[in-house]
Each structure stands twice: as C-alpha cells, then as structure tokens.
Amino acid sequence: MSGMEMPGSSDAPKTRAAPPSGFAEVRIAPEVQQRIGVTLGTVRRTPLTMTIRTVGIVRPDETKVRHIHLKTEGWVEKLFVSFTGQKVKAGDPMLSIYSPAFFAAQREFLIALQYSRAAPSPGQRNVVDTARQRLALWDVPMSTIEALEKTGKPSKSLILRSPISGVILEKKTFEGQYVMPQAELYTVADLSTVWVQGKVFAYELPHVALGMPATVTFPSLAARSFVGRIVFIDPVIDEPSRTVQVRVELPNPDGLIKPGMFANVLIAHAMGSGLTVPTSAVLRTGERDIAFRAVAPDRFAPVEVRISPLRFDDRFQILEGLKAGDEVVTSANFLIDSESRLRAGGGDMTGMPGMGVEQKEKKDAAHPKTTH
Structure with a gap:
C-alpha cells in the first residue's frame, strides 16, 4: 500500500520486540516517503568527542610583560624609544637621563678605587665593592662600570635599556621630564x-x-x-x-x-568511542526517548532507546535500544510518530495530504458519491 498503515500480525517477525506502549509499527510506501521527506541515518560506532x-x-x-622604572631620579635628556608600538630588542637603549645621584655614585666609586690602589687593604676593597654594587643595582651594565674604572671619567647621563625583546605597549615619558623611581616610563611585552x-x-x-x-x-x-x-x-x-x-x-x-x-x-x-545516531533521529518526549527503526523498505518500528546525557556535536550516544548498522528515521519522524500513536489508539492520518492516500482512494472507489 502507498499510505501509512499498521502491518498485520502475520507480517511481523516473531522475534521482533514489541513496540513501546502507546506506539505502533507503521508502513509508508516509498513514494509517500519521498513526498513527506523521509530520510534515514545509520547507527554506527564513532569517536565520542565532547566539543x-x-x-x-x-x-x-603577563609573564612576558615588563613595566619599566628608574631606580634613581633625574631629568630625561633623550628618548631612544619615542612611540607606542615600537619594537625593541633586549639591551636596546630606551632613554638617557641626567641624574645627579648617578653622577655622585660614580665619583664615590672612583674615589674608593683611588684609595684602594694607593693603600690596599681588605676594608678598602670592601668599600670599592660596595660602590660597584650600588651602580650595578641601578642596572648600570658591567661593561659601563669597567669602562668607568679604566677611564676614571664619570658619565653625565645614565642610559636605561630594555630588559626584554618585544613591543612597546605604553609610553609614559617625554624629553625634559623629571622622573622618579615610582614613575612607570614604558610597558614592554614579548x-x-x-x-x-x-x-x-x-x-x-x-x-x-x-x-x-x-x-x-x-x-x-x-x-x-x-x-x-x-x-x-x-x-x-x-x-x-x-x-x-x-x-x-x-x-x-x-x-x-x-x-x-x-x-x-x-x-x-x-572520550573513547560508542554507538551514535544523528540527534534528529531521537524524539525526546520528556518521559522516554523514541527512535523509528527501518525494519523493511516500507516499514518503521518504534524503539525506545536510552541515550547518554551528553551530546557529541550533532549526534547522541546510544546506550540501549539499537545496534550498529540499524537504520533509523532522521527527518519527517514527527509525522511518523503521530501516525504511530494514532495507530496504537486505533486511528490514522488518512485525511492528511500524502498520508494514507491509497486507502482513501480505495474507500472512495468502493463508496462512490451519488449526485442528484
């Protein structure tokens, strides 16, 4: 038949499980399937990936961001890094400042060095080491300290250098500015x-x-x-x-x-692998989950299934009710569901376009209308 109908008991295999309560197996002719848009999907084992x-x-x-400060105070003489977004390499000069404290610290180091050379003693060497360490703690490069020791000429300007290679995210200083240790001058990020x-x-x-x-x-x-x-x-x-x-x-x-x-x-x-079906194959009623399994080209049996609470993209994992290779309805299953419920209750959908067309035509042929 081309319409939907409940198959006779003699058509159903003896080994087929009984339909869930409130549902009945239905038959849909291939031409009607095409008309109402029935499509099938296959139960198959797939990877279970929660996305x-x-x-x-x-x-x-944040571990590669540096906030640049001075460790002394003075006047900015020159900016070597003058705009936000500028790229720098580790050791590149960023600015130079005139710092009276830096100039005095160099003089103290030279004086201590002079006394140490004139009258070497452990105590004098400690004074020299302390003066050298003070310069180092201001981030003065060791090469600059060694040059000061050789030439004996203190530098007027202290050059601040970038501690890392990166990009200037913020520039907060300008030439001629008086800066102190608490002032942030640059933010550099790798x-x-x-x-x-x-x-x-x-x-x-x-x-x-x-x-x-x-x-x-x-x-x-x-x-x-x-x-x-x-x-x-x-x-x-x-x-x-x-x-x-x-x-x-x-x-x-x-x-x-x-x-x-x-x-x-x-x-x-x-999460491993498991049996899955397209989500559109499962009708969720709130009380139970139903799928319609294709048992023949024109017959569909309702099956109660148990699915995982997790959804894997557009597929549900089947825990009970179906096996690998089963074909299930993936579209138009709401129409099939309605017919299945009506059949279980003793009705049908022969009055709907495309549903039960052949039964309706036979009925009309058996009982022709008379005109007066």
Whole structure:
C-alpha cells in the first residue's frame, strides 16, 4: 500500500520486540516517503568527542610583560624609544637621563678605587665593592662600570635599556621630564606567545583540564587556525553567569595575533568511542526517548532507546535500544510518530495530504458519491 498503515500480525517477525506502549509499527510506501521527506541515518560506532566552543579576547602573556622604572631620579635628556608600538630588542637603549645621584655614585666609586690602589687593604676593597654594587643595582651594565674604572671619567647621563625583546605597549615619558623611581616610563611585552582569555560554563568543566589542546580561530584571520594549550582554569566560578575563565596560551612567532583581537575557541575532549545516531533521529518526549527503526523498505518500528546525557556535536550516544548498522528515521519522524500513536489508539492520518492516500482512494472507489 502507498499510505501509512499498521502491518498485520502475520507480517511481523516473531522475534521482533514489541513496540513501546502507546506506539505502533507503521508502513509508508516509498513514494509517500519521498513526498513527506523521509530520510534515514545509520547507527554506527564513532569517536565520542565532547566539543566545547567559546569566544575569547587576546591578551599579552603577563609573564612576558615588563613595566619599566628608574631606580634613581633625574631629568630625561633623550628618548631612544619615542612611540607606542615600537619594537625593541633586549639591551636596546630606551632613554638617557641626567641624574645627579648617578653622577655622585660614580665619583664615590672612583674615589674608593683611588684609595684602594694607593693603600690596599681588605676594608678598602670592601668599600670599592660596595660602590660597584650600588651602580650595578641601578642596572648600570658591567661593561659601563669597567669602562668607568679604566677611564676614571664619570658619565653625565645614565642610559636605561630594555630588559626584554618585544613591543612597546605604553609610553609614559617625554624629553625634559623629571622622573622618579615610582614613575612607570614604558610597558614592554614579548608577544611571541599570547593569551586568549575565554569563559566556559560550569557544567563543561569536567571536560576541560590543564594542558589540553585548544584550536583558536580569528574573524580577522579567517584563513588560518592556531593550536594552543590550556594553561589556567580560574578556581572561582562567576556567580551571575555561572562561567569560569579559561586561559589558552598561543604561539605567535609571526606576530599576526594582536592583543585585543576577538577569538573563537574550540576545546575537544576525546572520550573513547560508542554507538551514535544523528540527534534528529531521537524524539525526546520528556518521559522516554523514541527512535523509528527501518525494519523493511516500507516499514518503521518504534524503539525506545536510552541515550547518554551528553551530546557529541550533532549526534547522541546510544546506550540501549539499537545496534550498529540499524537504520533509523532522521527527518519527517514527527509525522511518523503521530501516525504511530494514532495507530496504537486505533486511528490514522488518512485525511492528511500524502498520508494514507491509497486507502482513501480505495474507500472512495468502493463508496462512490451519488449526485442528484
């Protein structure tokens, strides 16, 4: 028959399990299947990968950020690094200052050195070492101290040098400014690695762990994806949003990733393998989960299934009710579900377009309308 109907008991195999309570097996002719859009999917064993997607913002790696201060005070004479965004290498000069305290410290060192040479003694050598250490604690390079020791001529200016290679994120000084130790002059960041700060929901935390890989893409770099690793999970949950901050460390050797960029983060947790079906194959009623298994090209049997509470992308894991290789309905199953329930209750859907068409035509042929 081309319509939907309940197969006779003689058609059903003796070994077939009884339909769930309130449902009945239905028959749909192939041409009707095509008309109402019936499609099938296969129960198969697939990897079980819990996928977590979130968004994040790029931040500098805080372990590679330096806030530049002086350890003395004085007047800025010259800026060697004069704008934000400028690249520097470790040891590059950043600025020079005239510092009376620095000039006096050099003089003290030279005087102590002169006395030590004239009248060597352990005590005098200690004075020289103390004066030398004072200069070193001001970040004066050892080469500069050795040159001072050889020439005996104190330098008028103290040159401040970059402690790391990186990019100037902030410049807060200008020529002629009087600066003191508490004033921050520059912020330098090494951006060869960056952090992507994202948030995941609290229920996703069991699938996130330190060291796990994460794939990161950027709307502004659509043609590329980057792989980093999770290096931090906030120990505190944000109460209003019920989310937890997660930090992904990302290599950035080419400097393409800029602080402030928006990112899409994908974290995949591999959980072995199992039997799965497309999510559209399972009708969730709240009390039980039903799938319609194809038992013949034109027959579909309702099956109660038990699924995992987790969803793996667009598939559910089947724990009970189906086996590998079974074919199940993945679209138009709501229509089939309605017909199955009606059949179980003694009704049908022959009045609906495309449903039970052949039965309706036979009925009309058997009882033709009479006209007067």
